[in-house]
Amino acid sequence: MITIVPVETKKQRAAFIDFPHDLYANDPNYVPELFLGQEDLLNPNKHPFYKHSSAQPFLAYKDGELVGRVAAIYNTNHNAFNKVNEGQFGFFDCINDQEVADKLLQTAEEWVKAKGANNIVGPINLTTNDTCGLLVEGFERPPMAMMPYNFPYYLDLISHAGFAKKVDLRAYLVNKAGANQRSVLLLDKLEARLERSGIKLRQINLKDFKSEAEKIKKVYNKAWDKNLGFVPMTDEEFYYVAKDLKMIVDPKYCIVAEKDNEVIGFALGIPNINEILINIKRGRLLPTGIFKLLFGKKNIRSIRVLMLGVLDNYRKLGIEACLYGRIIKNAMPSGILEAECSWMLDHNYLMNHAIEQINADLYKRYRLYEKAI
Incomplete structure (x- = not known):
């Protein structure tokens, strides 16, 4: 029964x-x-x-x-x-x-x-x-x-x-050995071209986190508005998520693109804490899980790029490739061996092409189902 x-x-x-x-x-x-x-x-x-x-x-x-x-x-x-x-x-x-x-x-x-x-x-x-x-x-x-x-x-x-x-929904994997080095080598030239248009890339400033989060929120709620199932976050929802992410964010993997001091795009990568969580029994931080989490972060060897968005008016300028390239360039000397870029809609051809250009492999696929009731 x-x-x-x-x-x-x-x-x-x-x-x-x-x-x-x-x-x-x-x-x-x-x-x-x-x-x-x-x-x-x-x-x-x-x-x-x-x-x-x-x-x-x-x-x-x-x-x-x-x-x-x-x-x-x-x-x-x-x-x-x-x-x-x-x-x-x-x-x-x-x-x-x-x-x-x-x-x-x-x-x-x-x-x-x-x-x-x-x-x-x-x-x-x-x-x-x-x-x-x-x-x-x-x-x-x-x-x-x-x-x-x-x-x-x-x-x-x-x-x-x-x-x-x-x-x-697609998930791509980029590994250190197979990454397209050309995209990283050309990064300075690509960024110089953007700078001639008044567009600059920089790392997020965690010391001014509240202000940075506010700028990113505006881009997030605009850049994703055509994505399937997307709905803009309320202020409370955004800061709830941002507060949790702040605990694991490394500025090297959170890059913003600015023009005239306005954020027009950003990419967020986070350390893959699943390398630690997989060993925390039943998800409990106490009594020993907290120590695994605190002391294990330095041994993480992968990251996940979970957000990348550029405002409509600035797409097709190469900003997306520069954001990915900057994260990969920063990751290489940090002991990171691979990065997952996820998730992308199957029909987001522009973003999927940008990722495939850096020799990323489509290695996981996820599906959303529906049913009329």
Whole structure:
């Protein structure tokens, strides 16, 4: 017998967060999310998302045993900005049992339909600014920081539940040995050409973080406005994310492009802390996880470029290539061996071409699914 239970208590929320640790216990590529971070993300009293939208997590039990989870999400700001009326599902994890998956996803569908949605999209773990997409190619190695991971059988569970592909998201890998050195060698010339147009590149100033974040927020909310599922962050949401990122940001990998003292583009790379988190049992920082996190950062050998955007009027000037080139140039003497650039929409030809020009390999693919309800 399968029972679906809404998460309403702190104990149930902990069970919801911990379920993947048991499901993936024997998978060497699984990286546990930090418990505290997930708890904040799912707590309506802590995360700014819930000031404008809503979500309801559910647990699935089969014969009394916990066998799956999902969250139904209704993002009011997303619907208003994109002029749609859809819900999302996220945090989907399940044993390889189609009946369990069907009941979980049907529950999410019914919940968002009751809110007025006529379509459901996912997996999206709250918003597209959080982890989203189902891994469909590239199961051979662990995910990079803030990227999802799942078993291959999830593809069948979701497609057999009536969902169809909406769009694929790409992740590219650049390694030190195979990177196009020419792009780095030409960087000075490319930047000199930009400077003749009054465009300069510089590292972010962490000592003036609040002001820098405000400048970047304006670009972020404009440069991504045509991306699938994008919705501008509220001020509270942006600073919530920025505060967390500040703890791991290295200025060498956060580059802004300016013209007339106005930020017109930026790229953000972060150390791949998953190299550490993969060894933190069940995502708990206490009693020993905190030390692994603090002392392990110096040994990280990969980074993830998770944001790169340029305002419309300044695209096709080569700014994107310069931003990538500057990060790669800064990474080379720092012991970094590889960088992931993710994620890009399948049809974002301009950005995909810029990345492929530096000999990046398309090594992982993620998928968003949808279903009319």
